[in-house]
Amino acid sequence: MLHRRLLLLTPAALLLRAGPARADAVDTAQALVDKLGRELIGVVNGAGSATEKQAALEKLIDRDVDIQAVARFCLGRFWRTASPDQLKAYGELFRAVLVKNITSKVGDYQGVTMTVGKGQAREEDVLVGSVVNRPNNAPNRVDWVVSAAGGAPRIIDVIAEGTSMRLTQRSDYSAFLSRNNNDVQALIDAMRKQATQPG
Amino acid sequence: MGEQDLIHLEVAYCRMHADMNEMSDQTRFPDPALAPYDIALVPVRGRISWLRVPMRLSVRPLATALAALCLALGGCAMPPPADDPDAVAEYKETNDPLEPTNRVFYAVNDALDTVILRPIALGYRAVLPSPVRTGVHNVLNNLGTPVTLANDLMQGNSRRAGDTMSRFLLNTTLGIGGLIDVAAERGIPDHPADFGMTLAVWGVGDGVFLFLPVLGPTNPRDAVGFGMDSFVLDPWGWVGHGNTVRNLRYGRTALSAVDARAMVLDDFDKVKAQALDPYATIRSLARQYRTKQIDDARNDVTPQAVKKTP
Numbered sequence: 001m002l003h004r005r006l007l008l009l010t011p012a013a014l015l016l017r018a019g020p021a022r023a024d025a026v027d028t029a030q031a032l033v034d035k036l037g038r039e040l041i042g043v044v045n046g047a048g049s050a051t052e053k054q055a056a057l058e059k060l061i062d063r064d065v066d067i068q069a070v071a072r073f074c075l076g077r078f079w080r081t082a083s084p085d086q087l088k089a090y091g092e093l094f095r096a097v098l099v100k101n102i103t104s105k106v107g108d109y110q111g112v113t114m115t116v117g118k119g120q121a122r123e124e125d126v127l128v129g130s131v132v133n134r135p136n137n138a139p140n141r142v143d144w145v146v147s148a149a150g151g152a153p154r155i156i157d158v159i160a161e162g163t164s165m166r167l168t169q170r171s172d173y174s175a176f177l178s179r180n181n182n183d184v185q186a187l188i189d190a191m192r193k194q195a196t197q198p199g
Numbered sequence: 200m201g202e203q204d205l206i207h208l209e210v211a212y213c214r215m216h217a218d219m220n221e222m223s224d225q226t227r228f229p230d231p232a233l234a235p236y237d238i239a240l241v242p243v244r245g246r247i248s249w250l251r252v253p254m255r256l257s258v259r260p261l262a263t264a265l266a267a268l269c270l271a272l273g274g275c276a277m278p279p280p281a282d283d284p285d286a287v288a289e290y291k292e293t294n295d296p297l298e299p300t301n302r303v304f305y306a307v308n309d310a311l312d313t314v315i316l317r318p319i320a321l322g323y324r325a326v327l328p329s330p331v332r333t334g335v336h337n338v339l340n341n342l343g344t345p346v347t348l349a350n351d352l353m354q355g356n357s358r359r360a361g362d363t364m365s366r367f368l369l370n371t372t373l374g375i376g377g378l379i380d381v382a383a384e385r386g387i388p389d390h391p392a393d394f395g396m397t398l399a400v401w402g403v404g405d406g407v408f409l410f411l412p413v414l415g416p417t418n419p420r421d422a423v424g425f426g427m428d429s430f431v432l433d434p435w436g437w438v439g440h441g442n443t444v445r446n447l448r449y450g451r452t453a454l455s456a457v458d459a460r461a462m463v464l465d466d467f468d469k470v471k472a473q474a475l476d477p478y479a480t481i482r483s484l485a486r487q488y489r490t491k492q493i494d495d496a497r498n499d500v501t502p503q504a505v506k507k508t509p
Binding site for chain 2: 076077101105108136161162164167168172173174175176178179187190191194
């Protein structure tokens with residue numbers, strides 16, 4: 001009987017212990033997304049040339065996105081088979097392509113607004129919901145995934161209307177690799193092309 | 200191509216996919232009375248009835264046709280060797296055994312889109328101002344009310360069905376025949392409901408990935424759902440006869456296509472410009488988007504609803 005009660009108490013005790021830490025993580029994540037959202041929108045709708053805006057956005061991305069964690073996720077199982085030189089080149093190109101994809105169309109987002117919702121703790125990260133409104137567009141539900149696995153909490157995924165950015169990117173790379181003999185060098189060459197072509 | 204050839208093709212197809220372990224019924228069941236049967240929804244004298252249909256007549260010709268098509272268009276994706284567990288896991292996750300065939304259809308669709316639908320959508324967006332396009336979209340949406348309502352109800356989602364009803368009443372009257380989405384402004388946003396989702400809520404899995412002409416990225420369940428929505432549940436298909444009604448119907452279908460294409464012009468251009476493998480990217484996006492729609496229907500999440508910061 002005593003054993004049973006102890007068994008029942010154990011998870012409760014664990015939950016109590018995990019409780020405050022979890023709540024902290026949720027608050028931190030929510031604050032991070034809220035601050036980043038304000039700053040992003042400030043840059044997009046603010047004064048300045050497209051080049052200035054792109055530079056400002058790049059800074060924010062570097063500060064709040066765990067780019068190397070995302071890069072690693074997107075390479076999937078090939079992370080283990082690639083050489084250190086390839087991983088280095090891949091990491092740099094991944095960042096360049098990501099920044100380019102996000103910042104190149106900054107003019108299209110003029111007038112954007114964002115409402116940040118409540119954070120929600122998941123197994124290993126926190127999901128922060130938001131609604132992004134663009135003029136002449138239906139409101140978009142965008143969820144931000146914040147993880148502290150790499151030290152300070154940073155964004156590791158953006159889920160727009162249920163579509164995860166990193167999951168989609170990973171299937172793009174894995175399909176490309178499987179059609180190119182699983183050769184990571186071919187992927188790196190293709191990414192270099194992406195990073196250098198005008199767009 | 201005779202029936203014998205098709206059987207040969209089918210057998211060849213089955214050998215390629217030993218795991219599917221399919222054989223022609225003629226070999227397994229010499230007596231047709233003993234052949235297995237499916238339950239199918241079949242129209243009988245204008246009504247839909249459940250009928251016993253011999254599997255030979257329902258699934259098999261479809262499978263055979265698919266096999267023939269598959270072989271003609273470059274075959275099926277070969278499963279990776281079993282000693283590469285990562286590759287096997289990926290193959291299962293992708294669930295796209297018809298990939299080579301799907302890619303052919305993707306290329307055909309993409310070519311047609313580039314020369315026909317995309318230019319029309321671009322023109323539509325260039326010529327008509329945004330409020331007019333929104334109005335057209337709203338009217339088309341309002342016309343889809345019966346299908347949405349039927350599916351809400353079949354999904355057992357009375358709250359969503361109530362939303363659909365309120366939206367229809369408000370938008371048809373105050374919204375001038377559906378032109379203005381006054382319901383959304385009053386806090387009753389639009390939500391999707393189709394028969395593919397209904398089947399999913401009933402527990403039907405999506406099955407393999409399909410890229411079909413016209414329909415684009417889909418799966419057997421949603422393709423069946425599309426047929427059900429378009430040809431059975433849509434009352435605009437039941438009423439009226441004559442050329443005018445037929446032309447109105449064609450007009451609505453064409454306008455729906457242009458409206459839908461115009462909505463995704465920028466997103467689609469972006470995918471094609473930024474993806475190394477647009478087909479795989481679209482496959483992934485389409486699946487994730489659909490999964491989310493179905494989860495939302497199951498959990499009755501209102502689209503665009505977020506909990507406000509306290």
